[in-house]
Amino acid sequence: MPTPRERLITALNHREPDRVPIDLGGNQTGIHRIAYEKLLDYLGLPVPDWMEGSSLLQPVDPARIILAGGTRKASRQDNNLFSLSAASVKPPFYQFSYLTAVQCSRWHSINLDQLNMKSDWVSSAVDPCPGSQPAAPEQIREQVGGWLRDRGYDLPAGW
16 A cells, blocks of 8 residues: 555656545644535535534634643653553543633633533633623533533533
């Protein structure tokens, strides 16, 4: 099987590779993604599940929730790399220690070990949600929980 580089060189030399080379780019601004979606549409092919989400270049709802996960379970090893112990990587959240949700000028951090939540305002934020107020912390928690359930997470009691 050719490498991705060999596949690309074959196509650039106007020869037929074993399959079409695809470059989705390393820094996902969305330009590659939009072109790829248009190609799929032109070919009458469905968009694969792994392309869930939207491009950063498309208009977005300013009140959308931006979700990120992180860990406090990693420790520095002798080789100066961080790693996780097998005991710390377990359901339902595996290596994640917390989720942070940001909506408009408000952030919420959910501690996944204790299931508690902190919320505060983003300092010096420019009003990114003109004419509306961010959702209450309880609403954010429920929306994040729904998003997790929709993706197969089995949420613990007390969520």
